[in-house]
Amino acid sequence: xxxxxxxxxxxxxxxxxxxxxxxxxxxxxxxxxxxxxxxxxxxxxxxxxxxxxxxxxxxxxxxxxxxxxxxxxxxxxxxxxxxxxxxxxxxxxxxxxxxxxxxxxxxxxxxxxxx
Amino acid sequence: xxxxxxxxxxxxxxxxxxxxxxxxxxxxxxxxxxxxxxxxxxxxxxxxxxxxxxxxxxxxxxxxxxxxxxxxxxxxxxxxxxxxxxxxxxxxxxxxxxxxxxxxxxxxxxxx
Numbered sequence: 001x002x003x004x005x006x007x008x009x010x011x012x013x014x015x016x017x018x019x020x021x022x023x024x025x026x027x028x029x030x031x032x033x034x035x036x037x038x039x040x041x042x043x044x045x046x047x048x049x050x051x052x053x054x055x056x057x058x059x060x061x062x063x064x065x066x067x068x069x070x071x072x073x074x075x076x077x078x079x080x081x082x083x084x085x086x087x088x089x090x091x092x093x094x095x096x097x098x099x100x101x102x103x104x105x106x107x108x109x110x111x112x113x114x115x
Numbered sequence: 116x117x118x119x120x121x122x123x124x125x126x127x128x129x130x131x132x133x134x135x136x137x138x139x140x141x142x143x144x145x146x147x148x149x150x151x152x153x154x155x156x157x158x159x160x161x162x163x164x165x166x167x168x169x170x171x172x173x174x175x176x177x178x179x180x181x182x183x184x185x186x187x188x189x190x191x192x193x194x195x196x197x198x199x200x201x202x203x204x205x206x207x208x209x210x211x212x213x214x215x216x217x218x219x220x221x222x223x224x225x226x227x
Contacts, residue, residue: 004157035217042119042203043158043217090157103148104215106157 002027006091006107013081014115021076021110023091031094032074033058033104034066036087043090049074081114088112118142119206119218127224131193136221138187138204145207147180147187152201152220194225 004025013019025032033048035058045058049068063085065077074093078085091107119140128134138147146165150158162171164180164187171178175198177190191198201220208214 040124040219042219043205045215092157103160103163104158106159108155108157 002105004091004093004105004107006089006110008110009108010111012113012115015082016080019078019081019112021078021089021091021112023074023076023107024072025074025091025093025105026072027093027095027105028071029093029095029105030071031096031102032068033092033094034064034074034076035090035092036060036085037090037109038087046076046089078112081112083114086112086114118208118216119204121202121204121218121221123221124219125222125224127226128194130195130225130227133190133192134194134223135188135190136202136223138189138206138218140185140206140216142206142208142216143184145184147184147207148205148215149178149187149189150203150205152203153199158201158203191223194223196225196227199223199225 007022030051034046035043037043044060046064047058047066049055052068052071055066055068068074089110092104094102094104122137148163149161152158162178167182167184169180175192179188201222203220204218205215
């Protein structure tokens with residue numbers, strides 16, 4: 001089954017404790033992206049990757065890191081989480097980076113709470 | 116700055132009623148997509164519109180892209196409880212790649 005998987009689905013952590021949210025897709029998509037979703041703000045892009053070893057900042061990259069060492073995986077790293085990073089996070093993939101033409105497939109989301 | 120606005124923010128209707136939700140911007144988009152998101156899940160693409168004035172139908176859902184490619188509407192005929200969810204519009208801006216901006220969404224509740 002074609003899908004985007006994220007782990008963990010739920011995470012409660014404390015300020016400053018490094019964490020990684022994994023994302024994997026099995027569709028051989030070149031483009032992958034991370035979003036955060038907050039009430040009233042919609043989905044805001046954190047980082048994206050056009051292909052292996054190619055990553056770039058989205059609209060809200062501060063406090064996050066990413067890497068793309070393999071085509072299928074795109075982990076999101078929070079080196080020192082803060083309460084303002086409490087949010088619902090989505091990983092998405094698309095065949096290519098021309099997002100207006102190609103469908104983005106989203107993972108099920110990771111709900112992160114930083115206390 | 117919110118480049119894409121959606122209205123209404125919340126909508127609660129009875130089964131069988133018709134409704135329209137709107138997506139507006141001052142920016143011109145090369146294309147616009149509508150997604151539906153159900154609780155606990157990620158958004159799922161419903162449609163992509165590309166040409167100004169384009170109308171697409173998906174069963175009881177009708178999507179229209181404005182002539183100037185700055186706005187879009189989604190009309191649902193005879194709403195059913197299964198239509199309940201968050202409807203998101205996403206516009207693709209022409210930059211170094213097609214950057215997609217999401218609106219804040221319209222939360223629809225269809226009451227049986």
